[in-house]
Amino acid sequence: MGRDHQRGEQVKVNLDCIPCFMRQALEAARKATDDEKLQTEVLREVSTLMIGLSYSHTPPEIAHKVHAIVRDVTDNPDPYRQVKDADNRLALGMCPWLKELVEKSDDRLHTAVKLAAVGNIIDYGVIHEFDVKETINKVLDKEFAVDRYAEFREELSDAGNIMYLADNAGELVFDKVLIEELGDKDITLVVKGAPIINDATLEDVKSCGLEDIVNVELMGNGTPGTGYERTDPEFISKLKDADIVLSKGQGNYEGLNSENHIYFLLMAKCELIARNLGVERGSIVFCGGEGR
Amino acid sequence: MGRDHQRGEQVKVNLDCIPCFMRQALEAARKATDDEKLQTEVLREVSTLMIGLSYSHTPPEIAHKVHAIVRDVTDNPDPYRQVKDADNRLALGMCPWLKELVEKSDDRLHTAVKLAAVGNIIDYGVIHEFDVKETINKVLDKEFAVDRYAEFREELSDAGNIMYLADNAGELVFDKVLIEELGDKDITLVVKGAPIINDATLEDVKSCGLEDIVNVELMGNGTPGTGYERTDPEFISKLKDADIVLSKGQGNYEGLNSENHIYFLLMAKCELIARNLGVERGSIVFCGGEGR
Numbered sequence: 117m118g119r120d121h122q123r124g125e126q127v128k129v130n131l132d133c134i135p136c137f138m139r140q141a142l143e144a145a146r147k148a149t150d151d152e153k154l155q156t157e158v159l160r161e162v163s164t165l166m167i168g169l170s171y172s173h174t175p176p177e178i179a180h181k182v183h184a185i186v187r188d189v190t191d192n193p194d195p196y197r198q199v200k201d202a203d204n205r206l207a208l209g210m211c212p213w214l215k216e217l218v219e220k221s222d223d224r225l226h227t228a229v230k231l232a233a234v235g236n237i238i239d240y241g242v243i244h245e246f247d248v249k250e251t252i253n254k255v256l257d258k259e260f261a262v263d264r265y266a267e268f269r270e271e272l273s274d275a276g277n278i279m280y281l282a283d284n285a286g287e288l289v290f291d292k293v294l295i296e297e298l299g300d301k302d303i304t305l306v307v308k309g310a311p312i313i314n315d316a317t318l319e320d321v322k323s324c325g326l327e328d329i330v331n332v333e334l335m336g337n338g339t340p341g342t343g344y345e346r347t348d349p350e351f352i353s354k355l356k357d358a359d360i361v362l363s364k365g366q367g368n369y370e371g372l373n374s375e376n377h378i379y380f381l382l383m384a385k386c387e388l389i390a391r392n393l394g395v396e397r398g399s400i401v402f403c404g405g406e407g408r
Numbered sequence: 409m410g411r412d413h414q415r416g417e418q419v420k421v422n423l424d425c426i427p428c429f430m431r432q433a434l435e436a437a438r439k440a441t442d443d444e445k446l447q448t449e450v451l452r453e454v455s456t457l458m459i460g461l462s463y464s465h466t467p468p469e470i471a472h473k474v475h476a477i478v479r480d481v482t483d484n485p486d487p488y489r490q491v492k493d494a495d496n497r498l499a500l501g502m503c504p505w506l507k508e509l510v511e512k513s514d515d516r517l518h519t520a521v522k523l524a525a526v527g528n529i530i531d532y533g534v535i536h537e538f539d540v541k542e543t544i545n546k547v548l549d550k551e552f553a554v555d556r557y558a559e560f561r562e563e564l565s566d567a568g569n570i571m572y573l574a575d576n577a578g579e580l581v582f583d584k585v586l587i588e589e590l591g592d593k594d595i596t597l598v599v600k601g602a603p604i605i606n607d608a609t610l611e612d613v614k615s616c617g618l619e620d621i622v623n624v625e626l627m628g629n630g631t632p633g634t635g636y637e638r639t640d641p642e643f644i645s646k647l648k649d650a651d652i653v654l655s656k657g658q659g660n661y662e663g664l665n666s667e668n669h670i671y672f673l674l675m676a677k678c679e680l681i682a683r684n685l686g687v688e689r690g691s692i693v694f695c696g697g698e699g700r
Contacts, residue, residue: 134451138427159426163458
């Protein structure tokens, strides 16, 4: 596949997303409250959302609505705060080990890119249980199922500024390891302007020690005033102006994969995305960066 | 645990069932039709059902409604017919091997009971992919997590008649192997009076070669006129009159576990049932047969 890979069509909500949204809603509701009546009410309201679902939306657009229901019904603005804190602690504790992997490798940048991809396993939105170190070792032995690393490396040498779209808390520590290998660039890290699932927010940027090495830009969680929506023309224009855009995770891929110039670094965690990319589920993918 | 095990409380629909019903509905809808509009309509109608869901019902009562929606919307009275035919063929092909396992064993009845339990893996309602022979070998090495075999064997020696509640097509071949080890008894096999998921019907009794060795009684699929509902007092009374009732699978356990005298033989395939029984998910269980 490699450089001849044609990126998939724009990702739209699929029937498979519906049971998955219900599962996500229940998981989030249980993290948000112990009150079963409220958990039940969350599932009722998400069921109502599913009845009127338009299949012209991207999955993250619907996820915004699902998790807004969870926050509103349970009156908990940040159901995954404890999860994110635990993930940050876990990843920070692994940081010296991650750095050592980079130090010892023949191609520091390549190892750092792979680590940033595998850091994407820290995602309670999709995968429930995992042994992080074991998974990291396994994934480091695997090749990218789609691999645009050579092109990325070449473009990087001429790039002055980089927009880096973050995905989850915890994973931010892996992003930091990569960012420190990108060289002397002007880097803008895009995180969520308010909580949704375990997505990284400004609080996580601080917890993971990135605030002094990047500028921060905010992307919305679906609620007005929380930052740019992924598809906001002004945001898309900012992305176009950057020398390189590096985007992490499924959500950003689902929302932005029609933007050819963006590099997408992700694990294909669900069947819908794996099919879209033409890879096996569980693969790590480094695609995009085309059409400049 | 063993003979001191207290069977679980009556099983009621739980919040975990909701994403599972959505998943089951989608799977069934896709088997019933290739028309995505109809598949979408199925999920809409099941979402509506979920909004009004009463948590005082047992899971099979709700499953009846879910699968009635699939049949009605897709106008396909038997979405799993091809699955059931394939399962019957698969199991019939394995029959000589199953018989040989029984022949070679020290305790023929015990082996046959275990095989009937493991035959329960043939269930597209819960498990999607499996290698049947590998699973059988693994399960034969495992002990029952709850084991009422000794009591069952003792009761069996005095029993004249037996009510045997079947679960799925394909699995019926495993049931036949057990039934042939029960000795000279008057055996009534209870199967569904009309299709629901891959549950065995009269057609499967014939396909699997059981019609000459058992009487057949019908249990409903939730539609009037298809046989006794599991909780019909007349049916419960018939069960009470039998010398032994042996019930297969999760659905029958969920619907009848408040009847102390019934022996339940099943794999605990979902977390809800595993918790209810106090066993690990995936365990084989032979419980009940108490309170005579």
